[in-house]
Amino acid sequence: MINEYLDGEIGLADKAQLEQIMADNPRVRAEYERLRKLGTMIGLMPEVRVHPYRFRARLGDALDSNHKGYFTPQRAFSAAMLVVLVVFVVTFGLFAYQQQIISGSSYVVGTTSSDEPVAAAAHQYFVMDTGVGAEQFFSRLALEHQLGILDSRLMSAVSEQTGFFEGATCREGSPLAPLRFAEPLPHNVKLTLSGSQVGDLAGLAEELSGNPARVTVPGAASLRGAGRLPAGISELDILTIELKFI
Amino acid sequence: MDTYLEYNSPEVSDLIVRCQQGDRQAFDELVAKYQRYVFNLIYQHLGDSGDLEDIAQEVFLRIYKFIKRYRGNASLESWIYKVVLNYCRTHARRRNVLARFFVQPQVRSDDERSFELLDMVADAAIDPAKSTEQRRLVEDILVAVRALPEIYRNILIMREVNELSYEEISEILGISIGTVKSRISRARDLVRQKVNLD
Numbered sequence: 001m002i003n004e005y006l007d008g009e010i011g012l013a014d015k016a017q018l019e020q021i022m023a024d025n026p027r028v029r030a031e032y033e034r035l036r037k038l039g040t041m042i043g044l045m046p047e048v049r050v051h052p053y054r055f056r057a058r059l060g061d062a063l064d065s066n067h068k069g070y071f072t073p074q075r076a077f078s079a080a081m082l083v084v085l086v087v088f089v090v091t092f093g094l095f096a097y098q099q100q101i102i103s104g105s106s107y108v109v110g111t112t113s114s115d116e117p118v119a120a121a122a123h124q125y126f127v128m129d130t131g132v133g134a135e136q137f138f139s140r141l142a143l144e145h146q147l148g149i150l151d152s153r154l155m156s157a158v159s160e161q162t163g164f165f166e167g168a169t170c171r172e173g174s175p176l177a178p179l180r181f182a183e184p185l186p187h188n189v190k191l192t193l194s195g196s197q198v199g200d201l202a203g204l205a206e207e208l209s210g211n212p213a214r215v216t217v218p219g220a221a222s223l224r225g226a227g228r229l230p231a232g233i234s235e236l237d238i239l240t241i242e243l244k245f246i
Numbered sequence: 247m248d249t250y251l252e253y254n255s256p257e258v259s260d261l262i263v264r265c266q267q268g269d270r271q272a273f274d275e276l277v278a279k280y281q282r283y284v285f286n287l288i289y290q291h292l293g294d295s296g297d298l299e300d301i302a303q304e305v306f307l308r309i310y311k312f313i314k315r316y317r318g319n320a321s322l323e324s325w326i327y328k329v330v331l332n333y334c335r336t337h338a339r340r341r342n343v344l345a346r347f348f349v350q351p352q353v354r355s356d357d358e359r360s361f362e363l364l365d366m367v368a369d370a371a372i373d374p375a376k377s378t379e380q381r382r383l384v385e386d387i388l389v390a391v392r393a394l395p396e397i398y399r400n401i402l403i404m405r406e407v408n409e410l411s412y413e414e415i416s417e418i419l420g421i422s423i424g425t426v427k428s429r430i431s432r433a434r435d436l437v438r439q440k441v442n443l444d
Contacts, residue, residue, distance in 0.1 A: 056278060060274065
């Protein structure tokens with residue numbers, strides 16, 4: 001009731017009753033005085049005096065420019081956030097697209113040099129039909145390595161992954177003849193290589209067989225074309241190639 | 247124009263009608279009439295963090311844009327108060343984010359500012375012997391008021407500084423008069439708990 005009395009929002013009957021209580025009870029009177037003092041003190045909050053023309057001129061300029069051309073920190077912040085959002089979305093989109101291509105989950109292989117449409121590769125898994133025997137192929141590989149023609153990193157990769165060269169020997173009196181391997185070699189060999197290394201193997205197979213290497217993507221049409229690989233393979237850092245031998 | 251006469255003077259009612267018709271001259275008159283009122287409201291509810299003029303500009307741009315929606319259900323001053331409070335709420339939320347991203351309001355020099363703050367303690371003809379003590383008390387109280395939760399701070403400022411009636415506060419805040427009474431009482435208690443008024 002003291003609050004309402006203080007604010008002048010009390011009815012006449014209550015007003016008289018409260019005034020009587022305050023007259024009789026110093027504690028109630030003191031409480032009223034404290035609240036009144038509080039109100040007075042809050043009312044001493046600094047006041048703002050506005051220049052009669054300066055702000056109006058500024059506001060007029062803002063209105064004249066049809067709410068454009070004036071820049072407050074709030075508007076600057078909003079604009080900056082919008083730019084950041086756009087950059088983020090574009091960057092993220094490009095990143096996601098790039099990741100999709102690298103993972104090979106659904107990229108599209110380009111066209112061959114003969115402009116023949118190339119099937120989309122479903123996975124970074126390729127099959128190469130070499131057209132030659134495994135012994136002949138790997139013997140030639142070892143020979144080219146001995147002659148320094150073959151990239152030593154490719155030879156190391158093939159050797160480590162297959163183990164075919166362990167215990168392999170040269171035939172007596174014929175160093176250029178095929179090697180004698182410790183065990184018969186399989187007709188299918190899977191290797192994990194880079195795209196450019198696959199290109200080297202394809203070239204080797206073509207040279208031995210005299211025919212273009214046939215590279216296929218499982219589930220897609222065969223890719224033929226003068227020993228060329230599907231566009232995009234050479235850019236891949238890693239892929240799996242299954243070599244098929246006769 | 248008659249629609250607005252219940253809560254406004256004929257002069258203000260005429261001003262409203264002209265503003266609603268898009269009269270720029272009338273709007274300039276309205277700004278001249280209420281700019282001090284608006285600046286004070288903003289200062290009371292948000293304090294001066296250097297962006298008082300920017301906020302006032304945003305408020306008046308909103309008034310210019312939305313004055314066609316004023317229907318005369320309350321005085322123009324109450325309606326403007328409502329616009330200010332709504333914007334202050336939005337701005338207060340945004341201010342923290344701005345600070346986080348190091349966007350500081352542009353602080354203008356005194357020569358560039360459109361306003362100045364008047365020391366009301368000095369002007370209140372308080373006993374000079376006690377002026378230092380009273381100034382400290384006023385500052386303590388204002389700090390306590392600013393630290394109140396928004397629902398109590400706003401209502402206390404509306405009542406103690408702007409001397410609005412319970413009905414006016416009720417209309418501006420959209421709450422019942424009973425709620426106004428209880429919040430004012432609670433707000434005063436909260437301040438008293440932090441400041442010794444004896």
